[in-house]
Amino acid sequence: MKPKITLKDIARELEVSISTVSKALKNSEEISRDTKDKIQAFAKLYNYKPNNIAVSLKNRRTKNIGVIIPDIVHHFFTTVISGIEKYANAKGYNVLVCVSNESFDREVINMELLANGSIDGFIMSLSSETQLKKDYNHIKEVTQQGIPLVMFDRVTPEIACDKVVIDDEQGAFLAVKKFIESGKKRIALVTTDDYLSVSKARAMGYEKALKSHGISLDPSLILKLPSMEVEEEAFEAFFSDKKVDAVLCVNEIFAIHAMRLVQLKGKRIPEDISFIGFTDGLLSKYAMPSLTSIAQHGEIMGEEAAKMLIEKVEIETEEEQFSTTVLQPTLMERESTK
Amino acid sequence: MKPKITLKDIARELEVSISTVSKALKNSEEISRDTKDKIQAFAKLYNYKPNNIAVSLKNRRTKNIGVIIPDIVHHFFTTVISGIEKYANAKGYNVLVCVSNESFDREVINMELLANGSIDGFIMSLSSETQLKKDYNHIKEVTQQGIPLVMFDRVTPEIACDKVVIDDEQGAFLAVKKFIESGKKRIALVTTDDYLSVSKARAMGYEKALKSHGISLDPSLILKLPSMEVEEEAFEAFFSDKKVDAVLCVNEIFAIHAMRLVQLKGKRIPEDISFIGFTDGLLSKYAMPSLTSIAQHGEIMGEEAAKMLIEKVEIETEEEQFSTTVLQPTLMERESTK
DNA sequence: TATCAACACGAAACCGTTTTCGTAACAATT
């Protein structure tokens, strides 16, 4: 048990002042070669490392960035974290992860906790409850304090900040186009309620693609789940009385679930019914049959968000100039479509 | 843009001393009701929140715990984080996540970075490279500094600290027992090289179960992959020339992969060949057929690790008393076995 | 009336750095 050595310890031991030690370790011109050599050697010998907390307090910079996500078990979010980590670490930043668990209250608590000096900036994706409540005061407060913020994926126009999203509408459009071009006519959409920004955009893309191909919208072909939870009965009911030949799902889980259901009913994928999901994760890759999927490029999204944030953190100008980066989704074709 | 208000600001505004403000906000007995009311009202009005960094510096406590994991996209680890987060947040701690990405160097860098005051304690799982190199100096240094450490899942006897693991040997034993009891004879094991502590234990359980049921070990039925990467050709080769009727895989991915392969070869699961995997994640649940799996209870593991750590962090005694919690794995039976 | 708690508050040290500014010692210049 050897406690950390401090500047003061070195100063006492070498009979110089604390400031001399500090400067010597920074290789300051002010200090003579001899003294620097002596101090640096001593510091290395005792493995001196400056205390991050003290440095943070002094510099008013923590080199930490706070990430608030709705759910960490969801594959998409982990890929985003992965991207954030990668970029942030390369720039010497640590990543503080907080999970809101789709809860408004936890989102507020986490933000307030981190906002009190623990981090230099936020990267976040809204919890579903927050999007439902439309209460963004906790976020506004943070931005008003001048803490840089980047939102990704689940964003809102009500907050002025940098954003990075994929073109969800375009993603859905691509998927439906794919269906239509392979001869499908009765194309279903399985989605969540509209309050989730991304679901809304995807529904728009779905409608647009139908319209632009001269297919009229049949509202009975849209299944809206109240949350991201899979509701067995709703699926059961929807797929037993509808005659559909293609299904677009707003996430992997819905898609896998639906595929399983129709396969048990004896239908063949993709001959009888095709599937496309959002979020190109492990589930899509390993499903049987593997699932054609709209890749959201989470890792790139994370890197981009981290890049935008760190830029804002390190720049000192006061002018508020925000931008939104829109990533293009890509369709990963697999066995569930032909 | 309104910068944060500090004690000093309040003191100046209300014409009292900083110490009075500090005490008043902590509801100290020393301060009169009147003054406290006035100060507390003012603080609430201006939404005063103490600066975490300053408090940390003073108290030498950050209320942060550092988590270092090999990989964040791996479902098991995210469930562990989830558990850690849950317990830690309830106790008022933040979680700093760093990903070593299975690299020794990144593990070292991350630990050194966090050890300099950013966190009160570590929770970690070894990177595969570290287990391969058997170089634990960076970890020893941290423990020697008196920073509490809890290791989970991928641990080593070389470090004296609290640990939480599942009984991997028992997990494998259960799986093989299940195979044997349902009449399987030629039971394969798909694993990674032995340097991964968990793989080793699982192989032990596999051998033990065979032995205790009077089946002799056939080394040709063991496929050892050099890493966690799926090597297509190795799988292909292994499954084309071996006659196996059951396969135990040390993770989900291997299992899903193998299942797909044998299904393409026209075999039926579980009639012709049964499968069991480790890590009871989404993939197991949604595979076709769904995969019988040994649940590692990641969330519980995370909660337990956080609990052990925070206990150590908050206790002040010097005595070093370490314990290892062994969680019992459970077999989640699904369609891939009968 | 002198003494003494109790009360209510402030001064100052402290956590471990960084950084500005002041200055002693010496050399170089006129």
Add this chain to the structure above:
DNA sequence: AATTGTTACGAAAACGGTTTCGTGTTGATA
């Protein structure tokens, strides 16, 4: 010999809190 300029270092303030201790003002007590 007086002035100026370097060089090499130290003192001290600052970051934003917490906490110990000291003290002026009361009212009660002997």
